[in-house]
Amino acid sequence: MAPRYALVPDPHGPGGRLQPLADDGGPLGPPQHAPSLAAAIAEVEAAGQPRWVFASTDSAYAPLLPVRLARSHDLRLTEPLLLGHEGRWGEPRSLGAAWARLRGLPVPTDLPESAAAEDEQDGLFAPDRLQLPPGADPLEAVVAVHAEQLRRTAAIGDPAERHRFRLLAAAESAGGLLAAEMARDGLPWRSDLHDLLLTELLGPRPQIPGTQPRRLAELSVELQQSLGGRPFNPDSHGQVLKAFAEQGIHLSSTRSWELRRVDHPAAELMIRYKELSRLHAAHGWAWQAAWARGGRFRPEYVVGGVVSGRWATRGGGALQIPRILRRAVVADPGWALVVADAAQLEPRVLAALSQDAGLARTAAEGDLYEALAATAFHGDRGKAKLGLLGAMYGQTSGDIGPLLATLRRRYPAAMGYVEAAARTGEDGGIVRSRLGRTCPPPSADWLDLTEAPETAGEAGGRSARARGRFTRNFVIQASAADWALALLAALRRRLAGLSSGADRPHLVFFQHDEVVVHAPADLADRVAGEVAAAAEEARVLVFGDTPVRFPMSTAVVDCYADAK
DNA sequence: TACAATGACACA
DNA sequence: TACGTGTGTCATTGTA
Structure with a gap:
């Protein structure tokens, strides 16, 4: 296991404190104060890439950039994953809240999201955003809350589930590092x-x-x-x-x-x-004028901003950029864009999740819908795609009935998997992604509507079915997000291995199942190779022994619009 | 006057 | 053909 270091920057100035930690999160020796945190981190990184434990990227990583951390444990991102897994949805998730629960103090409620913008106006990555009580020592809180998170993770009973949850926390934390880096680097924008x-x-x-x-x-x-x-x-x-x-x-x-x-x-x-x-x-x-200045578009990514684990963005609408505007995304002179997207990710995820032998065979390589059409739909690719998407999203209308019947007959395990998820949701239950991200429980309104006798009929049924569609889709969308996060973490590490100087290839865009890397032109082909290797690494990490493959369709281009 | 709801559409 | 999941953002319109 990699050594761990807690990391807390001083509120003002370039210094900060480091605290080496044991495997159980307990302190190993006294904290060290470094007059230059950047220099101290570089020294420790060079000696062996520990896992850096910190309160949040906002408070501890963004201000340090371009200093690079290879691995992290992000308390702010891990806390909601744990709370969700423990069935404690909606409890405050700040460092201060976790600290207060440990100490039996009054638990502060979370600040509204809009508070982030206010902090930036003040030019502060304010420690008070951590919600710690006055006088509390941030380093002491980071060390204690981290140890508690390790303990809570270790309390997950099933060993395989526990292992996957650890992967989830590590991948989510890596996503946090990457999001901060991408916000700083920006997407090349002409x-x-x-x-x-x-x-x-x-x-x-x-x-x-x-x-x-x-x-x-x-x-x-x-x-x-x-x-x-x-x-x-x-x-x-x-x-x-x-x-x-x-x-x-x-x-x-x-x-x-x-x-x-x-x-x-x-x-x-x-x-x-x-x-x-x-x-x-x-x-x-x-x-x-607001978002794309100085040759870069700098969106602010919100890791885990969607309950399914997909990222969201705040401002700039980075995940909703119309395709036509990709013409403005052009590599710098002498550089190239490596654009890669996972082909038919969600049906492949279903095949791997459900371990349906027949569907796995169609997802073993090449065009999944083509293979599905050949085996079950007389070669009609359109019908194959419509049917499978309908099954994953819970579609009932249109002429989809016969397609679903065919799928149920040919791929009983896969269809059984999504239908079980739907039934769980309709009954008010919760479902999880492959790595253990948990869907939100039903709201009080939903329970009223579905359980009260006077609405148990039509309105209650409608609500129940709507929640069934949500949980049916959640297991797939969230597991796809698990895989994508693992891909990002692997690719980020691999890119750092190619070059670390001013010509380092770096991720500049991520949109659910698609990544864009900005790289020196002479490294572009190697980057494309790393993308494929990272996809394979993610497959093994997330799904283990599965025949399902996750091919990337990759293009090396000057302009994003030329990728597809 | 400020905020919330609505409708629409961009992305996966 | 207009269906079924998840988002963010805008302009208009209605309400506090």
């Missing part, structure tokens, strides 16, 4: 190309901020003319529905798929207006 794209589609950038770009203004006028000439605001759903109704076209919404079925010139104009208006509002010049 504002000139972004500007060119916006100008092509919307017209020149408005001189007066807040005014409508030319193309949007033109479309507004064309829309009004084609709907009788009366002025209306195309951004107002109500006014749009009324304008169409006056032409005898009665819509139930302004959704673009509904508009697409309308045979009237205004429908097409409306769809175009909505597309461009969204681009302008969500990723236009204002977005660029």
